[in-house]
Amino acid sequence: MAVIQDEHSLTAQLNPIHSFKDIIMSKLLHIDSSILGGNSVSRQLTAQIVASWRASHPATEVSYLDLAVDTPSHLSAESLGFSVPAGAGELNAVQKRENAISEALVAQFLAADVLVIGAPLYNFAIPTQLKAWIDRVAQVGRTFTYTDKGPVGLAGGKTVIIASARGGVYSTSDAGNAMEHQESYLKTVFGFFGVTDVRVVRAEGLAMGEAAKAAALASAEIDITMQTKTAANEAQATLAA
Numbered sequence: 001m002a003v004i005q006d007e008h009s010l011t012a013q014l015n016p017i018h019s020f021k022d023i024i025m026s027k028l029l030h031i032d033s034s035i036l037g038g039n040s041v042s043r044q045l046t047a048q049i050v051a052s053w054r055a056s057h058p059a060t061e062v063s064y065l066d067l068a069v070d071t072p073s074h075l076s077a078e079s080l081g082f083s084v085p086a087g088a089g090e091l092n093a094v095q096k097r098e099n100a101i102s103e104a105l106v107a108q109f110l111a112a113d114v115l116v117i118g119a120p121l122y123n124f125a126i127p128t129q130l131k132a133w134i135d136r137v138a139q140v141g142r143t144f145t146y147t148d149k150g151p152v153g154l155a156g157g158k159t160v161i162i163a164s165a166r167g168g169v170y171s172t173s174d175a176g177n178a179m180e181h182q183e184s185y186l187k188t189v190f191g192f193f194g195v196t197d198v199r200v201v202r203a204e205g206l207a208m209g210e211a212a213k214a215a216a217l218a219s220a221e222i223d224i225t226m227q228t229k230t231a232a233n234e235a236q237a238t239l240a241a
């Protein structure tokens with residue numbers, strides 16, 4: 001996150017600053033993973049979240065990743081090269097190509113201040129496309145490390161907003177919460193990377209009739225307004241400015 005104008009500059013004096021949000025440049029990474037294209041609810045929610053974020057943070061720079069289109073291949077012996085110790089031998093051409101994909105994805109993730117991630121519930125878990133992306137960014141020495149006291153996340157300071165879309169209702173009972181491996185998994189993995197600000201915008205019960213769907217979308221819309229006001233690293237950036 002970088003401050004792009006100082007309060008005493010000529011431009012600032014001519015155009016008085018109403019809020020630090022007007023001048024703080026942050027990077028938002030918008031990720032979709034639904035396979036349902038125009039019928040996708042999580043895509044609808046991520047678009048609304050990003051629009052709402054931009055409205056309250058006009059200086060945000062947005063990049064977009066559609067994992068249903070640009071799907072990284074499953075982790076394999078060839079793509080696991082990023083964890084091969086230095087000096088273990090020359091990588092072959094396939095390994096180099098796969099490593100370049102992983103490097104681009106982890107660099108893009110690390111550069112983002114805010115991530116908005118569309119996460120449908122498919123077969124009680126996240127789409128395989130989203131899991132393939134997580135497998136590429138989960139890199140020792142980049143997003144986490146191990147110490148003698150246990151694992152430490154290296155990607156703290158970010159805000160992650162998960163747009164969760166579900167056919168059934170899981171959030172209102174212990175049994176439901178135990179069955180879903182989507183929100184719970186994403187909270188675990190981003191927590192492991194050191195992200196302490198993981199927010200969820202949820203639309204669930206989408207397959208339970210039109211009234212239930214409309215109620216779920218209305219409730220998600222309220223969540224979006226609440227969850228897009230302030231980023232985790234905004235307070236520090238404002239103090240530093």
Ligand SMILES: Cc1cc2nc3c(=O)[nH]c(=O)nc-3n(C[C@H](O)[C@H](O)[C@H](O)COP(=O)(O)O)c2cc1C
Nearest residue numbers: 034036040041042120121122123124165166167168
């Ligand atoms: C392949 C597939 C598997 C699904 N599995 C589940 C499931 O396990 N539990 C559930 O509540 N809904 C399930 N659903 C319903 C989706 O969660 C629901 O359609 C949601 O809107 C998906 O998000 P999307 O519209 O962004 O793709 C499934 C839908 C699809 C297409």
